[in-house]
Amino acid sequence: MQRFTNRVVLVTGAGSGIGRAAAVRIGAEGGSVFCVDVSQAGLDETVASITAAGGAATGQCCDVSDEAQVRAAVAACVAQYGSLYALVNMAGILRFDDTDAMPTDSWARVIAVNLTGTMILCREVLPHLIATRGSIVNAASTAALAGLPCGAAYSASKGGVLAMTRSIAVEFAKRGVRANCVCPGDINSGMTTDIVWPPNMDFELIGRISSLSGPKEAEVMAGVIAMLASEDAVHITGEDIRVDGGTLS
Numbered sequence: 001m002q003r004f005t006n007r008v009v010l011v012t013g014a015g016s017g018i019g020r021a022a023a024v025r026i027g028a029e030g031g032s033v034f035c036v037d038v039s040q041a042g043l044d045e046t047v048a049s050i051t052a053a054g055g056a057a058t059g060q061c062c063d064v065s066d067e068a069q070v071r072a073a074v075a076a077c078v079a080q081y082g083s084l085y086a087l088v089n090m091a092g093i094l095r096f097d098d099t100d101a102m103p104t105d106s107w108a109r110v111i112a113v114n115l116t117g118t119m120i121l122c123r124e125v126l127p128h129l130i131a132t133r134g135s136i137v138n139a140a141s142t143a144a145l146a147g148l149p150c151g152a153a154y155s156a157s158k159g160g161v162l163a164m165t166r167s168i169a170v171e172f173a174k175r176g177v178r179a180n181c182v183c184p185g186d187i188n189s190g191m192t193t194d195i196v197w198p199p200n201m202d203f204e205l206i207g208r209i210s211s212l213s214g215p216k217e218a219e220v221m222a223g224v225i226a227m228l229a230s231e232d233a234v235h236i237t238g239e240d241i242r243v244d245g246g247t248l249s
């Protein structure tokens, strides 16, 4: 499949995990991929994978919660490639805190990156997506749909992403822009291997959100994200697709 030939896709969180897998897939399908992440090393690896396979990719270091950096990244993308067809918004962080001892700055950082950062990207690319009748794929989570113990900040951020994406879908439908979410669950990535648990974490509670068939690699997300970003999903907007091995079924 070459669904992204002559199309430009900006992927955030492209330096690792699901964002990287999506960037590699879109590059393999002919897209020019503008990769954004806070990790320069992660970006270098992703861009190298795409270009080694014959694809087109550029990396730009950017903190998605910083408006000036996001504006600069979107401007650089459009200056380099001339247009923008899709935004794949995968940058995110996960922190666990006991809610009855939640540090306000921990809450604020999770909201700033996962929710505000996702909004800033959407806002900045929308004029370009209107021009190409393009689309947005945001990263929500199963944590937006079911309780994540000690994950109040993360769950709130992902519930916000889900609701915001539906709003954008309705607001921009007449202007030809689609907006959808993926809700991953139990995907092996930097996020899931580097977890710092609160002291005395009750792991029985975590079992409720573990997938029936075991964790999967980030590549299982790539085809779903590429489908939603592409014209295969021309009549899908405001939707959220759970990719969780049936955990919440």
Ligand SMILES: NC(=O)c1ccc[n+]([C@@H]2O[C@H](COP(=O)([O-])OP(=O)(O)OC[C@H]3O[C@@H](n4cnc5c(N)ncnc54)[C@H](O)[C@@H]3O)[C@@H](O)[C@H]2O)c1
Residues within 6 Å of the ligand: 012, 013, 014, 015, 016, 017, 018, 019, 036, 037, 038, 039, 042, 062, 063, 064, 065, 089, 090, 091, 092, 093, 094, 113, 117, 139, 140, 141, 142, 143, 183, 184, 185, 186, 187, 188, 189, 190, 191, 192, 218
């Ligand atoms: N892995 C899972 O099981 C799972 C489940 C539900 C939702 N998600 C969501 O999927 C998305 C991708 O996560 P992943 O599992 O691939 O994790 P990951 O940690 O492998 O990738 C996240 C990437 O985002 C980048 N990032 C973090 N903060 C950033 C910032 N401020 N600005 C720019 N980039 C930043 C990181 O450097 C990293 O490369 C996230 O939004 C995450 O919340 C993942």
